[in-house]
Amino acid sequence: MWALTLYRSTIGKKIIMAVTGLVLVVFVIGHMAGNLQEFLGPARMNAYAAFLKSTGELLWIARIGLIAATVLHVLMAWQLTQIKRAARPVDYTKREPQVSTLASRTMRWGGVFLLVFIVFHILHFTTGTVFPIASQPGDQFSHTDVYGNVVSAFRTPWVTAFYVVAMLFLLLHLFHGAWSSVRTLGLSKPSDHPLHRRISTVIAVVVWLGFSAIPVAVLLGVIR
């Protein structure tokens, strides 16, 4: 079975990471675009949220797909990290990185931070579980007033700070990940200035700006 051939090889595991990573990239871009409707006022934002909920089974199919992608992505990351650890039992006293980027060197720990963020974020805005501590005191979580939930959350400075820092990690993760997935899948053509390098930079920066704009705008009182 080809899936097993992939699962058993370091390159195959990395290919699984690339595919699941790209699924998450597509989601993240769509999620950002959807969220930017917060700037268009409560009517638009809450109508959008109501529309998503109205899709019923479709929403659940998408959710299960995203959870599966995340689980596979993290599992492969964990397994490859174990293999990497075993590959150099005695480390150098001195090793000087020559060309690797900050983004590439923070993929593992940045990924762990993103995982923590993802869990927190779902408990914050989807289920409302941590809403009482991570929003304005006294405000109630509402399943219908998504707009209001966002405003209440980001008027709290530490919540805004946490989200902005998480988006910095996402910027780094995407800067390396979107580029490296193209290479992992063997889709890149030899070039000194490859197109996928530029596209990945644009994706990383746009996603970072788009997501960060909302909490910052709330904190500054632009969105009320």
Added chain:
Amino acid sequence: MNLTLQVWRQPGPTAEGGLKEYKATDVSPDMSFLEMLDVVNERLIEKGEMPIAFDHDCREGICGSCGMMINGVAHGPSRGTATCQLHMRSFRDGDTIVIEPWRARAFPVIKDLVVNRGALDRIIAAGGYITAPTGSAQDANSIPVPKQDADASMDAAACIGCGACVAACPNGSASLFTGAKISHLGLLPQGQPERYRRALSMVAQMDIEGFGGCTLFGECQAACPKEISIDVISRMNRDFLRAAVTKPAERSGGGGDG
């Protein structure tokens, strides 16, 4: 120039090792790095001490025997050169130089700076060849090869198997080496019949040897004395993926036992 060396000394494969300090005095900037070590070794021998063991052969960057981690950089500070091609003018008087062997589970230390790179040979043995009856070579122009393919294949074939890519990789991955070997054959007509079987078996051997996976840090191509590009890794992954998923039928070469 006068230098302080901190050299990894390890009497044997299972013996305990550690960094030991040596003074390298009156070193000429025109010496190669290995000649500097030769001088240090002569003085050690005169004092009745064990000389520092290191691999070397051609001393002109073509055999792939030499290689050590010099101040945390595989093959030292100058780009596109093997340790034997590094000159002492790359250092300054009074410098301290830390010298360690390649570090990887697949490269066990034999003695001091000498490691066993048999793992790379076993990756080649797993498929880094073409199965063709030998005999007198046929006319060079009887099989046309597009210029770009010939050039790209030649660039990959420049790999001398020194292992610097593994040594420099934070994951201890042999992807640049294996990718180079798979690319250099896979780009040529002669490499086509076994192209996909080759990708599967060489990658499998690479994993069996206990090398890490590639996360595209890019440290390997910076360390490579032949400046082989990480593009060969993309090519390896492409061939591997196609081989694993679509199981392309092997094209028979025809003739013989058919």
